[in-house]
Amino acid sequence: MKTPRFLKTKILSTPNKPSTAKSASSLGGRPTILSRVLPFVMHPQEQTNWCWAATSHSVYDYLNTVAKWTQCGIANVCLRLNNCCMPAAASTSCNKPWYLDNALTVVGVLRLMTGQDEPFASAATEIDGGLPVCLRVGWRGGGGHFLAIHGYLVDAQGVQYLYVDDPIYGKSVVPYGIFRKSYRGSGAWTHTYFILHPAAQGRTDDAAGGMILNPYPEAWGA
Amino acid sequence: MTIKVVPAAPPNTDELLQTAVENLAALAPTAKTLGGATAEYGKIGLVEAIPIYSVEAETFLRKKSLDGLHPVGWRSLVLSEGGPPAFADVSVATSEKPEFSQLTRGTIVDNLYAAIIFIEDKFGAEGTDVELSILEIPAANRGALWLRNASRSEFVPYVNVGHSGSYMPKIDPNFLETALEELRLIMGDGTDDLKLR
Numbered sequence: 001m002k003t004p005r006f007l008k009t010k011i012l013s014t015p016n017k018p019s020t021a022k023s024a025s026s027l028g029g030r031p032t033i034l035s036r037v038l039p040f041v042m043h044p045q046e047q048t049n050w051c052w053a054a055t056s057h058s059v060y061d062y063l064n065t066v067a068k069w070t071q072c073g074i075a076n077v078c079l080r081l082n083n084c085c086m087p088a089a090a091s092t093s094c095n096k097p098w099y100l101d102n103a104l105t106v107v108g109v110l111r112l113m114t115g116q117d118e119p120f121a122s123a124a125t126e127i128d129g130g131l132p133v134c135l136r137v138g139w140r141g142g143g144g145h146f147l148a149i150h151g152y153l154v155d156a157q158g159v160q161y162l163y164v165d166d167p168i169y170g171k172s173v174v175p176y177g178i179f180r181k182s183y184r185g186s187g188a189w190t191h192t193y194f195i196l197h198p199a200a201q202g203r204t205d206d207a208a209g210g211m212i213l214n215p216y217p218e219a220w221g222a
Numbered sequence: 223m224t225i226k227v228v229p230a231a232p233p234n235t236d237e238l239l240q241t242a243v244e245n246l247a248a249l250a251p252t253a254k255t256l257g258g259a260t261a262e263y264g265k266i267g268l269v270e271a272i273p274i275y276s277v278e279a280e281t282f283l284r285k286k287s288l289d290g291l292h293p294v295g296w297r298s299l300v301l302s303e304g305g306p307p308a309f310a311d312v313s314v315a316t317s318e319k320p321e322f323s324q325l326t327r328g329t330i331v332d333n334l335y336a337a338i339i340f341i342e343d344k345f346g347a348e349g350t351d352v353e354l355s356i357l358e359i360p361a362a363n364r365g366a367l368w369l370r371n372a373s374r375s376e377f378v379p380y381v382n383v384g385h386s387g388s389y390m391p392k393i394d395p396n397f398l399e400t401a402l403e404e405l406r407l408i409m410g411d412g413t414d415d416l417k418l419r
Contacts, residue, residue: 001301004338006225006346007270009301012240044329048363048384048404095384097408141278142409143361155245168363168383170328173246178313178323185276185294185315185323186360222363222408 036124037151038062040132042165046071047095049222051146053078054167055134056103059148062132063198069107077106097222100134100146100193111196115216117189120160120176124152131195132165136221137187144221145187191219225345225369228353231271231296231312232320239268239298239310242322265303271296272356274311275368279361279405286402288357295323297356299335307335333380333389337367340391341378345369362404366397 003009040062045054053071060069072085075094084094104110118133126133126149133149151163153173160176169184180189243266273293282288295313302308309331313323345352350371357368357377365381377397382389394400 001307001335002339003267003301004269004299004342006342007227007272007299007338009267009269010236010240012244012266012268045383046386049408050384051363092407139279139360140276141280141282141361143279143405145360145363153246161246168381169326169330172324172326174324175322178316178321182313182315182323184358184360185274185311185313186278186358222361 033155035153036127037163038127038132040150040165042148042167045167049095049097051167051221052098052100052103055100055146055148056107059109059132059195060107063109074103074106078102097220099220104193108201109196110193112194114192117180118192123149127152134193135189136191136219137183138190140186146221191216224349224351226353227270227272229273235271235296235312235320238312238320238322243300243310246325267301269299271298272354274356274358277359279409283405307331309334333382337378337380337391341367359401362401364401
């Protein structure tokens with residue numbers, strides 16, 4: 001891979017150099033750590049404001065073997081439109097910020113929404129149960145965005161990390177303390193969406209679409 | 223060399239990033255944290271960190287300019303032998319001391335790398351001095367390399383959301399205007415019906 005010539009590059013380690021990280025113990029030559037990462041894959045959002053459609057679509061696909069939803073299909077139901085799968089989907093009627101709780105309800109995977117961030121242990125418990133955790137970040141100065149936590153790691157020094165997957169920015173490993181208050185230098189974790197285990201999923205068509213009253217009218221994202 | 227990174231990262235940024243990248247590469251529960259690099263990785267190159275400016279929606283809509291911005295962090299490309307690139311950030315957004323804030327991989331990193339190579343080819347041959355930084359407008363889902371000097375200010379977007387097909391880096395002369403319009407829709411009239419909920 002070509003290295004940009006105008007930027008200085010520092011070579012970190014020689015090949016096969018063991019980590020300098022201190023380990024609490026070792027198992028088969030590798031540090032023992034506390035971690036689990038789910039093979040969750042976030043689909044990139046297809047429109048500039050469809051983080052809610054991409055996140056709900058991705059969670060549905062992760063939990064179900066049969067593909068049923070598309071981002072534009074979710075948008076049609078949530079927004080009570082029928083043209084979001086057509087070329088004009090980029091219009092403001094379809095390509096708009098919306099509510100993840102509504103989209104997750106439409107695809108039948110929402111268990112619980114809270115209006116706050118959650119402790120590291122709470123996210124880890126969900127991951128250990130095989131379920132990603134969705135969340136909203138509120139950007140400093142206004143605006144919001146949805147993404148998912150799909151793993152955690154505690155290193156030998158006790159530093160807690162979250163594995164997050166973002167429909168725009170992709171996969172990152174982020175220290176928990178930073179993630180809560182300053183995701184991407186600007187976002188604070190404001191709302192959490194717990195996912196329904198596949199065994200408990202059922203029809204939720206009655207709750208699909210429209211303007212459903214909920215206690216968090218501020219929890220929109222793009 | 224005519225492309226300069228200004229302001230330079232705080233003195234201990236390299237050490238912070240090096241520790242984080244080496245630890246996370248070694249501790250990764252899958253072999254994919256660094257896009258395939260593992261504890262048995264090949265050479266990893268940490269590229270000079272580029273300052274990141276973040277624009278707040280409310281301020282940008284009111285002032286319609288980028289005056290008075292301060293860096294919220296620095297971003298370093300992480301190039302591993304035989305693997306795709308990653309980027310690692312330090313943040314100064316919530317603390318005066320820089321803190322490791324993320325290690326990212328995937329399409330967005332590929333785009334950023336392609337944009338850097340693009341500006342090296344374009345501006346490196348021009349013979350004029352330009353300063354390089356990264357400008358992010360999170361509420362509008364936009365990010366770009368920002369090149370400026372006393373007479374010019376140009377943007378090469380690398381956040382490519384909503385565009386199908388492969389990413390091709392290019393100068394966008396309307397980057398700020400498009401972002402402003404997007405913010406107006408998101409924060410203004412475009413969300414009026416949301417408030418009914």
